[in-house]
Amino acid sequence: MDLIIVSRLAEGFFLNCKLFALTLLFALPLGLIISFGSMSKVKGIAYITKTIVWVIRGLPLLLLLLIIYYAPGLIGESSPWGTRVSGRFTAATIAFVINYACYFSEIFRGGIQSIPVGQTEAGQVLGMTKSQIFFKVILMQVIKRIVPPMSNEIITLVKDTTLARLIANKEILMMAQEYVARGLIVPLFSSGLFFLAFIGGLTLLFGWFERKLDYFRV
Amino acid sequence: MAVLEVENIRKEFGKTVVLRDVSFELEQGHAIAIIGSSGSGKTTLLRCLNFLERPDGGIIRVKGEVLFDANDPATHGEAEIRKKRLHFGMVFQAFNLFPQYTALHNVTLASELLAKERYKGSKDWRAEIRDIENKALSILEQMGLADKINLYPYQLSGGQQQRVAIARALALQPDILCFDEPTSALDPELTGEVLRVIRSLAEKHTTMAIVTHEMAFARDVADEVIFLDNGLIVERGKAKDVIDNPQEERTQQFLARYTQD
Numbered sequence: 001m002d003l004i005i006v007s008r009l010a011e012g013f014f015l016n017c018k019l020f021a022l023t024l025l026f027a028l029p030l031g032l033i034i035s036f037g038s039m040s041k042v043k044g045i046a047y048i049t050k051t052i053v054w055v056i057r058g059l060p061l062l063l064l065l066l067i068i069y070y071a072p073g074l075i076g077e078s079s080p081w082g083t084r085v086s087g088r089f090t091a092a093t094i095a096f097v098i099n100y101a102c103y104f105s106e107i108f109r110g111g112i113q114s115i116p117v118g119q120t121e122a123g124q125v126l127g128m129t130k131s132q133i134f135f136k137v138i139l140m141q142v143i144k145r146i147v148p149p150m151s152n153e154i155i156t157l158v159k160d161t162t163l164a165r166l167i168a169n170k171e172i173l174m175m176a177q178e179y180v181a182r183g184l185i186v187p188l189f190s191s192g193l194f195f196l197a198f199i200g201g202l203t204l205l206f207g208w209f210e211r212k213l214d215y216f217r218v
Numbered sequence: 219m220a221v222l223e224v225e226n227i228r229k230e231f232g233k234t235v236v237l238r239d240v241s242f243e244l245e246q247g248h249a250i251a252i253i254g255s256s257g258s259g260k261t262t263l264l265r266c267l268n269f270l271e272r273p274d275g276g277i278i279r280v281k282g283e284v285l286f287d288a289n290d291p292a293t294h295g296e297a298e299i300r301k302k303r304l305h306f307g308m309v310f311q312a313f314n315l316f317p318q319y320t321a322l323h324n325v326t327l328a329s330e331l332l333a334k335e336r337y338k339g340s341k342d343w344r345a346e347i348r349d350i351e352n353k354a355l356s357i358l359e360q361m362g363l364a365d366k367i368n369l370y371p372y373q374l375s376g377g378q379q380q381r382v383a384i385a386r387a388l389a390l391q392p393d394i395l396c397f398d399e400p401t402s403a404l405d406p407e408l409t410g411e412v413l414r415v416i417r418s419l420a421e422k423h424t425t426m427a428i429v430t431h432e433m434a435f436a437r438d439v440a441d442e443v444i445f446l447d448n449g450l451i452v453e454r455g456k457a458k459d460v461i462d463n464p465q466e467e468r469t470q471q472f473l474a475r476y477t478q479d
Binding site: 116118119121122124125126127128129132136137140141144215216217218 | 268269300301303304306307308310312314315317318319327328331332370372386387390
């Protein structure tokens with residue numbers, strides 16, 4: 001295969017990687033905040049948060065992407081995303097962050113609630129503050145428990161980044177399809193290799209991380 | 219002098235009244251055993267002392283100071299309650315050790331965090347680390363765990379885990395050490411090693427409140443026994459008197475079940 005094709009595909013895949021990294025960067029902390037919201041003792045907050053999570057998880061990511069890209073322009077005078085490439089990428093990032101933060105929040109919630117209440121109580125009777133109990137006692141146990149479901153979700157995220165082409169982000173599959181239009185099918189198949197390599201690397205990373213946490217059992 | 223005074227403690231969960239009206243004192247250096255059938259309110263009483271539950275009525279005093287008064291909201295603040303908890307140590311039935319820390323770190327963690335807080339952000343607290351560790355090491359040694367300090371909880375037997383838990387509670391030098399059925403999760407063989415440790419603490423005049431189903435142990439180790447039934451103290455007296463020669467009919471019925479087998 002032509003070197004130009006490979007470099008075009010790599011260029012596209014760089015966008016996938018960028019979207020992937022930014023989504024993780026923002027969706028992980030946001031997901032943690034949302035999980036606290038859905039576990040809030042204040043009924044109103046828990047109710048609102050759970051409704052939001054239901055709506056976001058209930059809509060296809062593809063539809064969410066289109067809503068976030070087009071809806072502001074339909075409501076307001078002009079689209080906040082502008083007509084530039086960077087605007088389309090920002091819209092995609094926001095859609096991905098919102099979507100994945102909601103999925104992550106449920107994983108966090110499950111992880112936090114699976115830790116026996118005795119751990120919190122043991123911290124309390126030792127005079128620890130709520131935040132000390134969370135960061136020094138609970139968090140590490142939660143991380144250990146959520147590595148497997150998280151790795152699933154993160155791998156899905158890698159592949160979902162291809163949806164960004166729906167609002168004309170030039171990600172790898174969009175690049176490959178240009179060749180399909182010209183009668184070349186091989187670039188489309190070879191784009192799969194990029195994903196296989198990337199996810200292979202991630203899988204090794206998760207395995208390493210799980211082994212790192214093997215020193216204790218919960 | 220009574221180090222602990224509990225007056226008219228009442229606790230309800232919804233419509234269920236768990237503690238009706240419980241009052242007792244505990245002398246410095248004494249051990250009190252709290253016995254009674256399941257659901258009698260023993261555990262809830264201990265949890266009230268450690269502020270894991272908030273009593274609906276009554277007063278708790280330690281060394282004359284009112285720690286909690288149900289009628290005085292000023293004693294209910296979250297931050298103060300946190301400090302007041304330090305008057306009490308708590309050993310749980312399920313150990314509740316922190317799985318990600320070694321035995322030694324389980325014992326030192328809370329002291330380290332408190333030291334860090336005292337120095338308010340400055341790094342000088344690290345100078346105290348050695349003291350904290352040395353103290354923890356000597357307590358663990360007393361518990362017969364000198365060779366286990368670097369093991370993680372999952373690498374320890376139940377009895378060893380419970381002894382680490384006792385060391386962890388002792389490290390903060392509480393005025394009163396509470397035990398909530400400390401051997402109920404252990405098989406008979408492991409029960410012995412934990413009871414031996416508690417017995418040695420009693421011999422050193424550690425002030426203790428022990429909820430237990432081990433009647434022979436309560437009789438031998440405790441100075442006093444409280445028999446709790448349906449949220450009320452039915453009988454209270456010297457340990458040997460209550461267990462060998464109970465006066466109340468309800469206590470006799472309860473203890474009869476233990477002497478049968």
